[in-house]
Amino acid sequence: MAPNATARLVLQASAALAVVTVWARWIAPHVNPYQLQVINYIGINVVMAVSLNLINGHTGQFSIGHAGFMALGAYGSAAITCYGGPHLLPWLSGTLGLAEGTAKALLLNGAMLAGGGLAALAGVVVGIPTLRLRGDYLAIATLGFGEIIRVIILNLDVVGGARGFTDIPELAGTFWIFLWAFVTVAVIARIVGSTKGLAYLAIREDEVAAEAVGISTTRTKVSAFLLGAFFAGIGGGLFAHNVTYLHTNMFTFMKSIEYIVMVVLGGMGSITGSVVAAVVLTALPEALRAIEKYRMVMYSMLLIVLMLTRPQGLMGRHELSFAAIRRRLAVRKGGASVAGDVP
Amino acid sequence: MSAPVLVVENVTKCFGGLTAVSELDLELRSEELVGIIGPNGSGKTTAFNLITGFYEPTRGSIRLGDKRIDGLRTNQINRAGIARTFQNIRLFPDLSALDNVRVAFHVGVRSGITSRVLRTQSFLDEERRIGRAAMELLERFDLARFALSSARNLPYGEQRRLEIARALATSPKILLLDEPAAGMNPTEKVELARLIRRVKDEYDLTILLIDHDMKVVMGLCDRILVLDHGETIAQGTPEQVQRDPKVIAAYLGADAVA
Ligand SMILES: Nc1ncnc2c1ncn2[C@@H]1O[C@H](COP(=O)(O)OP(=O)(O)OP(=O)(O)O)[C@@H](O)[C@H]1O
Ligand SMILES: [Mg+2]
Numbered sequence: 304m305a306p307n308a309t310a311r312l313v314l315q316a317s318a319a320l321a322v323v324t325v326w327a328r329w330i331a332p333h334v335n336p337y338q339l340q341v342i343n344y345i346g347i348n349v350v351m352a353v354s355l356n357l358i359n360g361h362t363g364q365f366s367i368g369h370a371g372f373m374a375l376g377a378y379g380s381a382a383i384t385c386y387g388g389p390h391l392l393p394w395l396s397g398t399l400g401l402a403e404g405t406a407k408a409l410l411l412n413g414a415m416l417a418g419g420g421l422a423a424l425a426g427v428v429v430g431i432p433t434l435r436l437r438g439d440y441l442a443i444a445t446l447g448f449g450e451i452i453r454v455i456i457l458n459l460d461v462v463g464g465a466r467g468f469t470d471i472p473e474l475a476g477t478f479w480i481f482l483w484a485f486v487t488v489a490v491i492a493r494i495v496g497s498t499k500g501l502a503y504l505a506i507r508e509d510e511v512a513a514e515a516v517g518i519s520t521t522r523t524k525v526s527a528f529l530l531g532a533f534f535a536g537i538g539g540g541l542f543a544h545n546v547t548y549l550h551t552n553m554f555t556f557m558k559s560i561e562y563i564v565m566v567v568l569g570g571m572g573s574i575t576g577s578v579v580a581a582v583v584l585t586a587l588p589e590a591l592r593a594i595e596k597y598r599m600v601m602y603s604m605l606l607i608v609l610m611l612t613r614p615q616g617l618m619g620r621h622e623l624s625f626a627a628i629r630r631r632l633a634v635r636k637g638g639a640s641v642a643g644d645v646p
Numbered sequence: 647m648s649a650p651v652l653v654v655e656n657v658t659k660c661f662g663g664l665t666a667v668s669e670l671d672l673e674l675r676s677e678e679l680v681g682i683i684g685p686n687g688s689g690k691t692t693a694f695n696l697i698t699g700f701y702e703p704t705r706g707s708i709r710l711g712d713k714r715i716d717g718l719r720t721n722q723i724n725r726a727g728i729a730r731t732f733q734n735i736r737l738f739p740d741l742s743a744l745d746n747v748r749v750a751f752h753v754g755v756r757s758g759i760t761s762r763v764l765r766t767q768s769f770l771d772e773e774r775r776i777g778r779a780a781m782e783l784l785e786r787f788d789l790a791r792f793a794l795s796s797a798r799n800l801p802y803g804e805q806r807r808l809e810i811a812r813a814l815a816t817s818p819k820i821l822l823l824d825e826p827a828a829g830m831n832p833t834e835k836v837e838l839a840r841l842i843r844r845v846k847d848e849y850d851l852t853i854l855l856i857d858h859d860m861k862v863v864m865g866l867c868d869r870i871l872v873l874d875h876g877e878t879i880a881q882g883t884p885e886q887v888q889r890d891p892k893v894i895a896a897y898l899g900a901d902a903v904a
Pocket of ligand 2: 690691692733
């Protein structure tokens, strides 16, 4: 590894350590269970919004099926921990001699990866018709897909059917939620930020031109669905093992719409925008509880005002990063001879 | 003479009852610069769309070297070595000029998804190499100062040049230019013609060019093909074509000849 890369890794590790320390020493002791729940939801919603952003924002494929992928990940992983856990845990800690915490962590992450894999598989299945469908038609197809998944699960008695899936082990706490939120953001940012990842943006910008420069729009779109669905599945796994109860009512298309609102509000294709929007839109309804009666009215009004004043979303298509800020400052000082706008 | 690099044989394209291109025969030899002219709606762009796989020929075949390319997808044809620009500029408007070119390098990318996520040294090296190559292309097309501007904010002439730069980033053997000089003033046209010639020599390109501007076409092309209502009505050197009564008739109306 180059010295530069090593230095960055050390920097990132220390930053992570600092965050964890500040959290554990100064914040966690003052947080009540209700606030902690909101914080956990924020983390899960970051995973969901950022992964949907890859499909809708970066690649420009309007999907309303994200709750369906989330449901697959949630039910898939919960089925593993519920039915497999009682056999796997003793084996992990007994036969392999792992500590109880390690065994549980392995079980959780293994189950979530499997749930994510299941969702990714479904993502490919949905991705294939998108090769033919555009815009509204794709939106309707993905909406239908999400509902189909929901109805199938509703009729699966092993995962509770209409009663709901209860007694899921509470394995995913704040630590795992935020670790996965971090992983989701880092992985998607790195993929999209590379030369190869520009292909997603190129498809959003102009599919015809993308084909003409050698981009297989087919493969790229399917891979966007695969990756986006995978992380939605992870988000579902976190949700299942945090809330410990699942019901198909939690995954209606209204849930998908909530995530779309986050992506649009944050700015299509802006990862930092999605993160900010996920935080704001999760915390806001809670903050508005004080004015209980008008809560949803206020929430909707705020959305309307935001969309009117910033139709491109909070961040537009830009990212919030130190490099971007540096560039902007440099231009303002006349340090760089860059014409036009600066991304 | 060398073997032809591109052979279009007896290609016809019908849209319902309309025959947009009829029995087109065209051979491009290595490093030739061939022009296609013809009145509006004569099938020039359709010919490009056929060669680049946007349309499949109704009849006929297209070969690149000794490989059949009709029926391949557009991205496969690009990978096989044919790049193009569009009559109505098609850039990636919200991407920077640099990223417009960078993305066109993506086919050659070796780094897999793991090395991209882990940012391995080989990935970083490759990205740096691509960034440098993209920047060099921008410099060559006098676009370096626009590197970080969104493509949509570039002046018109610059957008046209950026589109050519992007096409070149895919390392084509054959470059198809659809009215590259459209909308330019006479000075810009002269500069563009010079640029096309220079680029052709530097990259050893074979170029097929559509344009309405006779000065540009006559000055640049070794050979010219004239289409009218999808039919090839003349073919030859600029001088031959210019004198051809059928061409004059097609352009000025039959009356002008009489
Ligand atoms: N996708 C299509 N469907 C139906 N008709 C088409 C299609 N594409 C082209 N045409 C028709 O084919 C004919 C040739 O069009 P084409 O665009 O190739 O002309 P052109 O020579 O490029 O003209 P111009 O100089 O105006 O660019 C026109 O009559 C056009 O309307
Ligand atoms: Mg045309």
